[in-house]
Amino acid sequence: MIRYIIKRILGILPVLLGISIVVFFAVRLIPGDYATITLGTQYTEEAAALLREKYGLDQPLIYQYLLWLKGILTGDFGFSYISNQPVLSLLISRLPVTLELTVLSLFMAVLVGVPMGYWAACKRNKLPDSLVTVTGLLGISIPNFWLGTMMILLFSLKWKWFPSGGFTPLSDGLGANLRSMALPAVALGMAVSAVVMRSSRSAMIEVTDQEYMKMAKAKGLSGIPLITRHGVKNTLVNVLTILGLQAGSLLGGSVVIEQIFSLPGIGSLALQSINNRDYLVLQGTVLFIAVMFVLINLIVDLLYCIVNPQIRY
Numbered sequence: 001m002i003r004y005i006i007k008r009i010l011g012i013l014p015v016l017l018g019i020s021i022v023v024f025f026a027v028r029l030i031p032g033d034y035a036t037i038t039l040g041t042q043y044t045e046e047a048a049a050l051l052r053e054k055y056g057l058d059q060p061l062i063y064q065y066l067l068w069l070k071g072i073l074t075g076d077f078g079f080s081y082i083s084n085q086p087v088l089s090l091l092i093s094r095l096p097v098t099l100e101l102t103v104l105s106l107f108m109a110v111l112v113g114v115p116m117g118y119w120a121a122c123k124r125n126k127l128p129d130s131l132v133t134v135t136g137l138l139g140i141s142i143p144n145f146w147l148g149t150m151m152i153l154l155f156s157l158k159w160k161w162f163p164s165g166g167f168t169p170l171s172d173g174l175g176a177n178l179r180s181m182a183l184p185a186v187a188l189g190m191a192v193s194a195v196v197m198r199s200s201r202s203a204m205i206e207v208t209d210q211e212y213m214k215m216a217k218a219k220g221l222s223g224i225p226l227i228t229r230h231g232v233k234n235t236l237v238n239v240l241t242i243l244g245l246q247a248g249s250l251l252g253g254s255v256v257i258e259q260i261f262s263l264p265g266i267g268s269l270a271l272q273s274i275n276n277r278d279y280l281v282l283q284g285t286v287l288f289i290a291v292m293f294v295l296i297n298l299i300v301d302l303l304y305c306i307v308n309p310q311i312r313y
Contacts, residue, residue, distance in 0.1 A: 008301070012294050016287070020072070023286045024065045027279055033057060034081050034277040055081060068283065078280035080273075087284040090269060097167055098258070098265035102250040104181055105189030106243060113193040114239060117200030118232070124205060132197060139194025148187035148260045155183060165262035184261040188254060192246045199242045203235035237304055244300030248293035 034057065035048040052058040056067070071078055077087035120132035156164035168180040255267035262268075266285055273281035 005298070005302070008298055012298075015294065016290060019290045020069060020283070020287055021065070023283050024068065025061065027274075027282050028061065030274070030277065032277060034279065037275075037277045038081075068280070072287070077284040080281050081278050082276050082281075087280050090281060091266065091284060091288050094264060094266045094269050096169075097263050098251060098254055098267060100177075100181060101184055101188060101254055101257070101263065101265060102247060104185035105192055105250055106247055108185060108189035109192040109196045109243065109246065113196030114200045117197040118204050118235075120197070120201045121204030121208060129201075132201065136194040136198045136201075139190050139197070142190065144187050144191060145256045145260060147190060148184065148257055151183045151187055152260070165260075167263050184257050184263060187260075188250060188257045192250065195246060196239065196242055200235060200239050203238035207234045240300050240303055244297050247296050251292050251296075252289045 033052070034055065035051040036043060038051065039047055049058070056064060059067075068078065075088070077091070079086055080090060083090070116132050116135070120129040123129050152164045155161045162183050163180055166180060168176040170177045251266070253267075254263075254265060255271050257263070258265045258267040259271055266289065270282060270285040272278070273285060
């Protein structure tokens with residue numbers, strides 16, 4: 001197991017190197033740079049040259065990249081051009097919000113998507129199956145930004161059940177924290193629930209067609225006992241795979257939801273850095289999300305051994 005983990009981590013390094021190269025050069029394709037955005041209407045070539053020299057933006061791109069990569073390898077992500085704060089500190093301060101949003105969205109996906117998927121599989125080609133299928137298609141099709149906006153109009157502005165935006169930390173109380181995160185978690189988790197629902201349904205249908213399930217039915221086992229004893233544990237690998245992929249995508253896909261609900265997470269930080277051409281913050285944010293995505297998939301791979309002891313690395 002230890003050997004496998006080390007091998008996976010070593011295999012991650014070339015991926016992260018490639019991501020760092022793509023991110024570094026891609027962000028510089030955005031029209032305008034930090035000097036242009038900062039100076040605005042007061043832009044002059046002399047003032048822009050001074051700003052670029054101050055932050056090393058006048059150096060060749062290869063040199064800038066190698067300098068940044070050297071800092072990353074030593075744990076130095078650089079400083080924000082705007083706030084002059086360390087990029088790593090900004091990421092760590094924003095991480096709890098995005099992490100909580102991701103966890104709540106995944107919790108919703110497991111709580112709603114998995115049981116409904118199993119229920120649809122057990123009622124295949126019947127009314128419940130049709131209802132779950134339609135619900136899944138709607139969940140995947142509805143854009144989360146539209147859903148979030150409609151939820152604010154209905155649950156915040158009209159009924160005033162939840163705040164329309166902002167983040168309440170756990171230190172101010174669990175209830176207040178969950179009220180501030182409920183709408184964004186539902187808006188972000190709806191599509192994930194639909195994906196998990198469809199995947200768990202397909203996995204359960206595949207399992208129910210296996211010979212050992214038919215044998216269990218012939219012995220008189222049916223209904224919920226049959227599903228829980230023989231069905232669920234043989235579909236968990238598929239469900240875990242989907243949840244791992246969705247968790248990684250949620251970390252990077254929360255930009256719009258965090259902006260709509262005014263959440264101070266990593267997604268909103270990335271959007272602000274794009275608007276301000278704050279290169280080091282944007283590069284650090286994307287690289288940080290990539291590392292989290294890879295680590296989550298590594299954890300999922302290791303969980304396979306717990307869910308199915310027959311799997312060995």
